[in-house]
Amino acid sequence: MTQDTIVSSWNDFDPLKHVIVGRADHCCVPPSEPAVDDKVPVDSKMKGMWGPRPLETVEAANEQLDGFAKLLESRGVRVDRPSPIQWNQSVQTPDFQTSSMFGCMPPRDVLLTVGKEILSAPMSFRCRYFEYLAYWPLMEQYFREDPTFRWEQAPRPRLTDESYRPNYGMGKHAMTIEERLEKVAAKEFVTTEVEPMFDAADVMRMGKDLFVQHGLTTNRTAMEWLQRHFHDHRVHAVNFPGDPYPIHIDATFVPLRPGLCINNPHRKMPEEQRKIFAKNDWEIVDAAMPAHDNPPPLCYSSTWLSMNCLVLDHNTVCVEASEVHQMEQMDKLGMEVIPVPLRDAYAFGGGIHCCTADVYREGSCEDYFPVQVPGTQIRPVE
Ligand code: ABU
Numbered sequence: 001m002t003q004d005t006i007v008s009s010w011n012d013f014d015p016l017k018h019v020i021v022g023r024a025d026h027c028c029v030p031p032s033e034p035a036v037d038d039k040v041p042v043d044s045k046m047k048g049m050w051g052p053r054p055l056e057t058v059e060a061a062n063e064q065l066d067g068f069a070k071l072l073e074s075r076g077v078r079v080d081r082p083s084p085i086q087w088n089q090s091v092q093t094p095d096f097q098t099s100s101m102f103g104c105m106p107p108r109d110v111l112l113t114v115g116k117e118i119l120s121a122p123m124s125f126r127c128r129y130f131e132y133l134a135y136w137p138l139m140e141q142y143f144r145e146d147p148t149f150r151w152e153q154a155p156r157p158r159l160t161d162e163s164y165r166p167n168y169g170m171g172k173h174a175m176t177i178e179e180r181l182e183k184v185a186a187k188e189f190v191t192t193e194v195e196p197m198f199d200a201a202d203v204m205r206m207g208k209d210l211f212v213q214h215g216l217t218t219n220r221t222a223m224e225w226l227q228r229h230f231h232d233h234r235v236h237a238v239n240f241p242g243d244p245y246p247i248h249i250d251a252t253f254v255p256l257r258p259g260l261c262i263n264n265p266h267r268k269m270p271e272e273q274r275k276i277f278a279k280n281d282w283e284i285v286d287a288a289m290p291a292h293d294n295p296p297p298l299c300y301s302s303t304w305l306s307m308n309c310l311v312l313d314h315n316t317v318c319v320e321a322s323e324v325h326q327m328e329q330m331d332k333l334g335m336e337v338i339p340v341p342l343r344d345a346y347a348f349g350g351g352i353h354c355c356t357a358d359v360y361r362e363g364s365c366e367d368y369f370p371v372q373v374p375g376t377q378i379r380p381v382e
Helices: 033-037 057-072 133-143 175-185 218-228 270-279 305-306 324-333 343-348
Strands: 016-020 076-079 112-114 115-121 150-153 205-208 207-211 234-238 252-256 262-264 283-286 310-313 316-320 335-340 356-361
Touching: 016 057, 016 310, 016 324, 033 324, 057 076, 057 316, 057 343, 112 205, 112 356, 115 133, 115 310, 150 175, 150 270, 205 252, 218 234, 234 270, 305 324, 316 324, 324 335, 343 356
Parallel strands: 016 076, 115 150, 207 234, 262 283, 316 335
Antiparallel strands: 016 356, 112 115, 205 207, 252 262, 310 316
């Protein structure tokens, strides 16, 4: 064994040394299935559409992803890339069938790095069931090169029809935004609780504490699983009632350095859940407004990818280059801001944070929340 690789990352802000950056090759708009149907906004042009994305958009996205990878390398960060497979092929398991897969632009959705472990998440989209295969060559390499790396896989979900509420959002009429917000406030989502389902991007890592968003892509059973699996951590359930399509915490609540987070002003963390931050002297600042009124064409994500940034260390952050308001705010918050053109890649699965996954950040597992407050923890720690 050679020690070329160190796998270790406990948070999103310590100095970044090694990262995976996704690729857009062969990416598809997936066909209709319960979890996807609920994520695509009712007025989206993507409704009813599926298949490979136009080649010129793939090329434009890859150009920006390659540029981002080069930029990170120029800042001394080692960058690895996934091995895309042909996503435009049907998938069948004993429990379900779907006619195409998705892609590997957003490694953050599937790979959860906690300390020496990288875990493939049990995602609720059937089209994403085999996405971990794009990262298999890297995991295998890290396993050979770092003798302490823990290569993990959460229980593979079955994703039968029992995993989803029937006709969620599809009653006599498509759910309005107001009805959707009511369901979100009641924490009633398309997924049921028959098995753990989560996207890694719903987990905000803060040393000893993991804050997990309950939403369309992550259920309560997953949080219980995460607490049992990471038994030395404290797992907290958080939710953001202002978001009609709540998936992934990284366009909603984003840590910039120890003691400072930005929160989407349209998706405020409820007062009860903010208490733990206040008691431990964390400041929560409203994020700046996005620079754009709409996401780019054929994009699943909201305009709030504006705040989906990659922190390189406590003083340095990568922000999408057209997001002038977010860049200005980060600057005022004392960060060196690196503008990164990435908007052409948004449609392929997200922004600057989404298209990366941590392999190694310096630092160790700190306790940033020594004062625990009842209300968010899955299981109070003695
Ligand atoms: N993957 C992050 C998407 C979040 C949003 O659409 O706001």
